[in-house]
Amino acid sequence: MKNENDVSFPTMGKETFADRLEMAIGTTSVRAFASAIDLSEGALRKYLRGQSLPQIDKALLMARQANVSLDWLISGEGHSQTGNEVTEIVNNEFNEEYSLIPGYHISVSTGHGRITDSEPVKRHLAFRRKWLKFRGFEAEKLAVVFASGDSMEPTIHNNNTLLVNTSDTKLTDGSIFVLRFGDELYAKRLQKRFDGDVLLISDNKEYEDQIVKADEIDKLHIIGKVVWIGKDLY
Incomplete structure (x- = not known):
C-alpha cells in the first residue's frame, strides 16, 4: 500500500522530474545545493538520476532553494520561475494540506x-x-x-x-x-x-x-x- 505521505511526480512529455531538477539546480554544484536544503549529496544524485523521488516536503525545499515553482518542479506544468506572490500561494496551499x-x-x-x-x-x-x-x-x-x-x-x-x-x-x-x-x-x-x-x-x-x-x-x-x-x- 502506498504511503499517503509520498508523492508521485508525473512525466510531462520527455521531461522528467530529474530533468526539471537538473534545470532548477543550474550551475550550482550538487554538493552545495544538497547542503543548502540539509540533504545528503548521495540522495540528491539519486533524484537527479531518476532512481527515486522525494517526498513533497523535500520537493518544496528544493523549489524554494532554486526559486522555481513547486507545481512546475513536480509536474512540469506552468512556468518554472516563480515570483513572491506565486511562492506565497504555493506555500499556503502546501500548509493547508500538510x-x-x-x-x-x-x-x-x-x-x-x-x-x-x-x-x-x-x-x-x-x-x-x-x-x-x-x-x-x-x-x-x-x-x-x-x-x-x-x-x-x-x-x-x-x-x-x-x-x-x-x-x-x-x-x-x-x-x-x-x-x-x-x-x-x-x-x-x-x-x-x-x-x-x-x-x-x-x-x-x-x-x-x-x-x-x-x-x-x-x-x-x-x-x-x-x-x-x-x-x-x-
Missing part, C-alpha cells in the same frame, strides 16, 4: 542504550493534516527521531523513522514508547508489574527484557508513544 513535523538527528537505541545530547531540529517531515486529525494528534506535540539497533525487529529496523506523540506519556501495557532511563534513550514496549517494577520489552527475543525496579522509577522518563514507523522496503 503539517511539517520537526525531525531530530537523535538515534533512539533499539539495542543497548545510547547516550545522546539535545539536538536542534535538522529537517521536517510532511504529514497530511487530515490524517493527523483522524488519529487525534496535535502537530505541535509530535516529533520525529530515528531508530538505531535491532532489538525491536521485526517491528522496528535500524534507521527506521519514528513518529513520537509526546503528549501521550501514560504507561499502557504493550505499547512502544521512546523513553529515557538515566542518560540513555530507548524505544521499547513497556509493561508494569504488580510489584511496581516496569519491564522494557524487546520484540527481538534474542534480547532479554530489562527491568526497572520500583525504587528506580524516578529515573524512567517516558518521552512519548511511537505512533508511526517509516520503513524502507529494501
